[in-house]
Structure formats: structure tokens, C-alpha cells
Amino acid sequence: xxDGNAAMGLWKDWRLHAxxxxxxxxxxxxxxxxxxxxxxxILLLPMLYALGIGIILYFTPAVKERQSINxxxxxxxxxSLLLAKIGVIIGPSLPEVIAAGPALLLQEFGHLVTILIxxxxxxxxxxxxxxxxxxxxxxxxxNVGLIMDKYGxxxxxGRGVMAMYIFGTVFGAVFLGLLSxxxxxxxxxxPLSFALASGVGSGxxxxxxxxxxIAAFPDLETQIVALSGASNLLSLSSGLWVSIFIALPLTEKxxxxxxxxxxxx
Amino acid sequence: MLKNIQxxxxxxxxxxxxxxxxxxxxxxxxxxxxxxxxxxxxxxxxAGFILKEIIPLNFPSIAYISIIGVVVSxxxxxxxxxxxxxxxxxxxxxLTTPILAYAGIAIGRSWSDFVKLGWRTLIVASLVMIGxxxxxxxxxxxxxxxxxxI
Numbered sequence: 001x002x003d004g005n006a007a008m009g010l011w012k013d014w015r016l017h018a019x020x021x022x023x024x025x026x027x028x029x030x031x032x033x034x035x036x037x038x039x040x041x042i043l044l045l046p047m048l049y050a051l052g053i054g055i056i057l058y059f060t061p062a063v064k065e066r067q068s069i070n071x072x073x074x075x076x077x078x079x080s081l082l083l084a085k086i087g088v089i090i091g092p093s094l095p096e097v098i099a100a101g102p103a104l105l106l107q108e109f110g111h112l113v114t115i116l117i118x119x120x121x122x123x124x125x126x127x128x129x130x131x132x133x134x135x136x137x138x139x140x141x142x143n144v145g146l147i148m149d150k151y152g153x154x155x156x157x158g159r160g161v162m163a164m165y166i167f168g169t170v171f172g173a174v175f176l177g178l179l180s181x182x183x184x185x186x187x188x189x190x191p192l193s194f195a196l197a198s199g200v201g202s203g204x205x206x207x208x209x210x211x212x213x214i215a216a217f218p219d220l221e222t223q224i225v226a227l228s229g230a231s232n233l234l235s236l237s238s239g240l241w242v243s244i245f246i247a248l249p250l251t252e253k254x255x256x257x258x259x260x261x262x263x264x265x
Numbered sequence: 266m267l268k269n270i271q272x273x274x275x276x277x278x279x280x281x282x283x284x285x286x287x288x289x290x291x292x293x294x295x296x297x298x299x300x301x302x303x304x305x306x307x308x309x310x311x312a313g314f315i316l317k318e319i320i321p322l323n324f325p326s327i328a329y330i331s332i333i334g335v336v337v338s339x340x341x342x343x344x345x346x347x348x349x350x351x352x353x354x355x356x357x358x359x360l361t362t363p364i365l366a367y368a369g370i371a372i373g374r375s376w377s378d379f380v381k382l383g384w385r386t387l388i389v390a391s392l393v394m395i396g397x398x399x400x401x402x403x404x405x406x407x408x409x410x411x412x413x414x415i
Contacts, residue, residue, distance in 0.1 A: 023366040024283045028291035038359055045358065046291060047365040052368015055376060063370055073372040078280050078364035080330050085360055086307035087334015088352045094339060103408035118392040121378035125385045138397050163382055164341025167390035170372050172377040173365060175394055189406045190415040195402035204368055206359040214358065225357055233331050
């Protein structure tokens with residue numbers, strides 16, 4: 001990002017803040033809708049409309065390039081506020097979070113499952129080394145940094161991780177928000193397991209995924225927030241190390257093995 | 266540093282006001298009742314930003330903020346009952362709406378990159394997301410059941 005001074009004076013962008021306030025008012029007035037799909041439920045939450053309206057407004061004269069640039073650092077501040085809120089939910093339920101400690105730690109390895117599912121499909125679809133960058137993780141900032149550092153900006157792996165990053169940035173929150181509500185209602189897995197899974201290491205994705213869970217299971221709100229918040233914190237702090245020492249070497253190995261096998265035919 | 270603090274406070278207040286209004290419309294909590302809670306949350310954020318500035322460790326401010334939030338709401342912390350009581354009035358989902366509104370406006374610029382992604386990329390990227398989410402959930406389920414928590 002820019003230096004400290006460039007981020008100054010963002011509070012003066014009244015146009016931006018007024019637009020956001022208007023979006024909040026409209027989306028909260030619309031409220032939550034749930035769409036039943038067989039036994040499952042897809043939850044449409046105000047935050048998801050807010051994201052969509054924000055994107056649409058970017059293409060109208062209401063939002064200028066300036067507002068879009070200014071909005072970016074403010075997301076970090078908003079997420080800080082969200083993390084403070086999650087912190088004060090975790091505090092009183094810390095004994096429960098600690099009781100779930102083993103699940104909390106081990107579910108981090110669940111992120112590796114994605115390599116086994118997505119990498120073979122990527123290779124089958126004809127992707128080359130882009131697949132390594134794309135499938136080694138969900139491709140948030142630390143992962144982009146890691147791949148760029150290891151393979152370089154213009155490498156196929158770099159293009160892969162950037163594609164994943166862009167997909168996650170634009171679509172990640174909506175995707176996980178819809179997915180978590182649906183999966184938690186159609187699979188026999190507990191909402192608490194999905195709460196632990198919601199902490200993928202991105203504030204907005206975690207908010208959307210756990211938000212749908214809260215809307216679907218309001219009685220479990222405190223536990224859902226505490227577990228997803230703790231899990232997200234763990235993903236943020238350990239995610240990079242898991243990528244460096246386990247996920248990326250594993251993806252490389254699997255890629256080498258799968259492409260060799262393919263060439264043998 | 267002073268100037269930075271001023272900037273952070275102003276921005277947190279602006280985001281907070283949007284949150285309070287969303288909290289009112291969406292969750293019927295009058296802004297005045299949620300005000301003390303929002304002030305506490307802003308205070309926690311500010312404490313986290315200041316700690317990051319003064320502690321010479323490469324530790325992100327969001328980590329400090331999370332830890333401070335947990336500590337001040339733990340039962341043994343003086344006044345934690347008030348912290349919990351007040352912040353309960355600020356709904357989590359009311360905070361996420363303005364964040365994603367700002368995010369949407371910022372994301373608009375990435376849209377042209379997004380539409381350039383091919384269909385293969387969209388399939389694989391979706392699988393990466395599903396795999397991560399479901400993989401973690403299945404492992405969590407197995408262990409929570411094994412522990413008898415669920």
C-alpha cells in the first residue's frame with residue numbers, strides 16, 4: 001500500500017462515506033432472505049447485497065476512481081472493528097474455545113484437503129504449473145507473497161495464485177457465505193464444525209461464512225462467532241507456515257507425480 | 266503518530282456510525298443503547314493500533330486488537346461484565362454490512378480482472394474454496410465428536 005501520508009485525510013471523502021451509509025440503510029431495510037433448496041437453505045444477508053451494490057455502484061458516476069481507492073484502506077479499519085467485536089465474544093467463552101482446542105488446531109490441516117480435490121481437476125482441465133499457484137491454498141495476501149517470492153511475479157505459478165487471489169477478492173465472501181448456509185443445512189455436520197471451518201484466514205470471508213451460520217442457527221450465535229473467530233486468528237497466524245512447509249511442497253510433489261503419470265500413458 | 270491516531274479515530278467513528286445505523290434498522294437496537302458498546306470496540310481498535318506502533322515486533326495490529334478484545338472481556342478482568350453487556354448491543358452482522366459495502370466499492374476496480382478469468386479458472390477456484398471449507402469442517406466434526414463436544 002501507499003505510505004502513511006497517502007492514507008491521510010480519508011475521513012474527508014464524504015462522498016464515499018455517504019454512499020456506504022446509503023448502502024447500509026437500503027440493505028438493512030431489505031433484510032435477510034432465505035431460499036429453500038430441498039432440505040437446505042441459502043441465506044441472502046444484507047452484507048452480501050452491500051458487496052454487490054458496492055461493485056455495481058463502481059460502474060456508475062456515483063463512485064469515482066478516487067472513492068474506490070480510498071475505500072481499500074478503510075476495509076482494514078472496518079475489519080479491525082469486527083475483530084474487536086469477535087474478541088469480546090471469545091473472552092467470556094474462552095473455556096469453550098480452549099475445550100475445542102484440538103479440533104481448532106487440527107482443522108487447519110483441512111486446508112490441505114483442497115489440494116487433493118482441486119489439483120487433479122486443474123491438471124485434468126489442462127492447466128500446467130499455474131495449477132500449483134492456484135490450488136496450494138485459498139490464495140490470500142500471505143500466499144500471494146510466498147508464491148511471488150519463490151517463483152517470481154511473471155511465473156506460471158504467480159499467474160495461478162493471482163487468479164485465485166482475484167477470484168477470492170471479488171467472489172470469496174459471497175461464495176463462502178452462500179456455501180456455508182447451504183452446507184450447514186443439508187449435510188449432517190454440526191454448525192460448530194462449519195464455524196471452525198469459517199476461519200479461512202480472510203476477515204470478510206469469515207464474516208460472510210459465519211454470518212450465514214448465525215442467521216441459520218441463531219441459538220448458537222456465541223459459539224459460532226467464538227469458534228470461527230478463534231479459527232480465523234489461527235489461520236492468519238499459522239497459514240503462511242502451513243503453506244511454506246506442508247501445502248506448497250505437497251502440491252509440488254503431487255503435481256510432479258500426476259503429470260509424470262499422465263505423460264507415461 | 267498523533268496525526269495517525271486522529272485519522273484512525275475519525276475513520277473508526279465514521280464506520281461505527283454506519284454500523285450503529287445498520288444496527289438500528291436491521292436489529293432494532295436504538296443507536297444510543299449501542300453507543301457505549303461501539304465506543305468500547307473503537308477503543309480496543311485504537312489500543313491495538315497504538316500497541317503495534319510502540320512495540321517493535323513484526324506483529325499485525327489485528328492480532329493485538331483480537332487479543333485485547335479477548336482479555337478485556339474475560340471474567341476476571343475488572344469491568345469485563347460492562348464490556349460484555351455494552352458490546353452485546355452491537356450486532357456482529359451490523360458491523361459486517363458497512364465493511365462489505367466499502368469492500369464492494371474497492372473491488373469494482375478488480376472486476377475487469379475477474380471477468381478475464383477463464384471458465385477453467387472459475388471451476389478450479391470454486392473447488393479450492395469448497396475443498397478448504399469442507400475439508401476443515403469434516404476434520405473439525407471428527408474431532409469434536411471424538412471429544413464428545415457435539
